[in-house]
Amino acid sequence: MTADLVIRAARVVTGEAGARPRPLAIAVAGGRITRVEPLDGLTLAGREFLDLGADVVLMPGLVDSHVHVCEPGNTEWEGFASATKAAAAGGITTLVDMPLDSVPTTVSTQALAVKRAAASGQCLVDVGFWGGVIPGNAAELAPMAEAGVTGFKCFLSESGSDDFPPVTPAQLTEALTILAALDRPLLVHAESAAAAAALPQVATEGSRSYAGHLAANPRHVENVAVAQVIEAARVTGGHAHVVHLSSSDAIEMIASAQREGVRVTAETCPHYLTLAAEEIHDGHTAAKCCPPIREAANQERLWAGLAAGTLGYIVSDHSPCTAEMKALDTGYFGPAWGGISSLQLGLPLIWTQARARGIGLEQVAVWMSAGPARLAGLTGKGQIAAGYDADFCVVAPEESFVVHPDQLHHKHPGTTPYAGRELYGVVGTTILRGKRVDAKRPAGRLLSRSPEHQGQE
Template sequence: MTAAAPPDLLLRSTRAVLPEGPPRPAAVAVTGPVISAVLPYGSAAPEGCRVLDLGDDALLPGLVDTHVHVNDPGRAHWEGFTTATRAAAAGGITTLVDMPLNSLPPTTTVDHLRRKREVAAPRAHIDVGFWGGAIPGNAAHLRPLHEAGVLGFKCFLSPSGVDEFPPLDAAGLDTALAALAAFDGLLLVHAEDPHHLAAAPQPTGPHYRDFLASRPHAAEREAVRLLLEAAARQPGARVHVLHVSSADVLPLLAEAKAAGARVTAETCPHFLTLTAEEIPDGATEFKCCPPIREAANQEALWQALADGTLDCVVSDHSPSTADLKTPDFAGAWGGISSLQLGLPAVWTAAEARGTGLADVVRRMSAAPAALAGLSAKGALAPGKDADFTVFAPEAAFTVEPARLHHRNAVTAYAGRTLRGVVRSTWLRGRRAYEAGEFTAPNGKLLRLEP
């Protein structure tokens, strides 16, 4: 038997976020691209092993963001793989999973997936996986996309905002669930009911309260109810509810989980950190669907993370050019640009509530990795990829849009002071980002693991 290769890198931190317990002193040994051991903080390094002492900066597993709209190819002027993966690295994210829209073409066939991979491969500064799309008429493409390596499939139950990615009706949802159950595929669902949206007062003008009224709690609640009923009709169905904004859906999710349903759910930094009461008229950088809701609703989301009703926190980074964020909430593009800011935004709010860094990291790293089936990601543990985020929890900064690495300098966090600074990001044992500087693109394109 060949002896195990000695580590070539040892990272020491007084605050390593390990799979269990609060941050504690530890040394993480890296051999090639993987973590080979987690050792006591003072462990001696073998001869020739490089040692990096991080002091009191926290050592985190690289974050995993499973909800990112890169929009490349086709709308790369909104966001492309170069800018998206740089922004992600600067935000402590080492793996992102790209949504099947708003690229042109959307990722709804194997040929479209191949085109997206060709565009992403030379530009990715971090690892990138891909969701496929489930739209009317493409059920025959779902298994081939699965076999080509997509991690799961996204659908809408209401209009997506782009014509090339139409929603599924009730029959289409049943068809997709049946097709995916045949190979244990995962369906991710934008859950807003189109009938409740149509019946709600339609927004006009710059007033956020009017926009909020147009996306009522009932639209989310009814869509989640219909989804859970559809999943129950299909034995073995796996479903994931995207970007939960309404506390009204939480009892439905809790009940389904208690009954053994294979359902998970996410929320997003903007729902956990921003509130409807603070959004000025005309400030459409805050527009997203479903919407940012009231402060009392936000507290229920935090409780749902604590009790496990919600599983993970991911960005739903959905950027656009600045000209599409007109002051009219009816016509402005709906999406929050936050890829680089999710960790400090969530940490700022979590710390104020007494929630520890380890809990934040598990919801933003381990849980999304598990959702996407990425077993090599999400933890500081032997055998995992040596993906790290070096994070200074007590440091603070004020968000200046022009200094972000997103393609367009538009963000709902402009001018906010956030706690927590990403010092550096490491991908498979190599530094990808440090202090505003990036190494050459070295990301891998990930496929569904067997």
């Protein structure tokens, strides 16, 4: 069979654990990978060829399973057009949208339909959707799963959104019981409302002190919640996933539970693996997130948790807002939005840190492509192998650039905490189902958690 596209590359990272970069030829037909063969001596028939030299690496397209797209309702923060343009520029070919920060929140099948309608026709990359778990919507979980959400998300503390309230530990257990039967993961924002309420009340509204902000958000607020998540997963048999882990104290708890067979997994984010509290200046509210960025020693333990396999995923937690919401003009941490926009920069941020630690792109692909795809149940994504979608990222790992907001496609690029930072890993081409992403022709599909994961426009 003559392929639509044949890619001949000197260095290919497949996304398979432990597979070193090697020269391969990849045949693509109908948007899928049909053959992957050694490059030497192989001649594949194709209508189009893409030849890549040794200065670049062909990777599976990144899968970012933790993205807040705020459309509809708060599209001025971020919308599907701007978010997917930023994603494509960063080598991301699939993102999964979180169920809050839009209006309505995705806590019912009706709200999911509204969200999908808002996204239709705008997306440059493929998009899936998480559903939400809030008090009182237990009866909606099975219908949302049937409608194709990739899984569910809940908070154990205030989310910052009045229409997405937190669940109690008992409601967490109830939801995990339901989702265990539905074979869907429950993603948990693990900060304990009770532990936070017990903290001494500190006036932070007019404070520009990052040390004060960090002290007001101590690790044990996370640790208590992670313990609750583990116990709920233990008693229900459900799959609980801790999102954006910041406290390295919790890693050993998670590792112990995993050794016992408890279905608990965890992710962390580029900001926790790149930024450190010691380098965040007072008033630098661009670096505020929840949970907070902690000390350099904590960061090294997060990297160790990744190396050990306890933490299995690196995702952006892209949480956009306007410059006014970030309080960039005053530098007051109290009222500033707690979120970081980093969708476009995830790969170079992590690669810069990984290469300094002797970690190869093959492992980065596991953390940022294969792993998140597996979490979201997108079995055709995240690897370069026959039968998978022909989603690729071409990156020049030895090239560097300096981050400037003008280069970023997020709706509010001036909120980035990475301005002026030199990063390695220049993304040159992003390919979705065998076609180069074209900003003028949105070709992204809306995905469901199903065997074929075909989109519905």
